Amino acid sequence: MKTIAGFVAEYVQRKPFLQFALAQGIINLTALSRQIQPEIEAQLKREVRNGAVVMALTRLSDQLEFRATYRVLKVMKAIGEITVRSSLTDYTFRVSDTILQNQMRLLEAIDSHQDVFYTSSRGVDELNIVLSKRLGGVVEEYFREERLTQKVENLSSITVKLPPENVSVPGIYYFIFQRLAWEGIVLYEVISTTNEFTILIDEDQVEQAFSVIKNLKSL
Structure with a gap:
């Protein structure tokens, strides 16, 4: 059974630019959740609270796959000649x-x-x-x-x-x-x-x- 968190993860993974911005904390999660909410409701065939989507986005930002962005930044700082x-x-x-x-x-x-x-x-x-x-x-x-x-x-x-x-x-x-x-x-x-x-x-x-x-x- 697909959950809100699962749908949010799939949505973000399909959008690399969004994934980067989310990992950097430069996205307004409330505004993003409103954009995602209609798609989630269509998939789950029920109403979804905006707060639940925001929570899923917040947790997703902290997961290991998004921390990979910071590994990239570490390499960027070590660029040579x-x-x-x-x-x-x-x-x-x-x-x-x-x-x-x-x-x-x-x-x-x-x-x-x-x-x-x-x-x-x-x-x-x-x-x-x-x-x-x-x-x-x-x-x-x-x-x-x-x-x-x-x-x-x-x-x-x-x-x-x-x-x-x-x-x-x-x-x-x-x-x-x-x-x-x-x-x-x-x-x-x-x-x-x-x-x-x-x-x-x-x-x-x-x-x-x-x-x-x-x-x-x-x-």
Whole structure:
């Protein structure tokens, strides 16, 4: 038999933004309960007191799954170095039988260049290369026979170093990307390793994005 508390838990779990706000104590529980109340009554097929819904929300806020938010905040405070690079170009190619060979040629070519940004990722059908704009001619030379599906210039990257415990705390990337989304920041690419990640964004938004990520450390 479904209870008020059970319905409230299911309702909140379906809404991650609400879950975060509830855990932070920035939601008016009385107003929220009035919003939820009609759905609960429809599910239970009986009248429900507003006070009972408020009580369920209050108890839910204290449960362990919501304390996970505070574990996320602890990781945020331990964010390490934040590095910004500009004047980047993002290339996307279709995967072919020759593309890895051409990628090896590219790596050999850029190996002698100092202070060059380079990263690459491969999916099932696409190969992505992000490179400093000044070496764009090298890419276009070596990949001239490959199928280029997208090229975006005037991008910047922000690389963030995370503490080792980030791999054991769920919701780290969701929390960060949520904040960036709230500010209307468009992510062209996201590249990650175990303890760091890089986002690729338009140069016009780099200052705003940097500010959002930097401010995570003071939450």
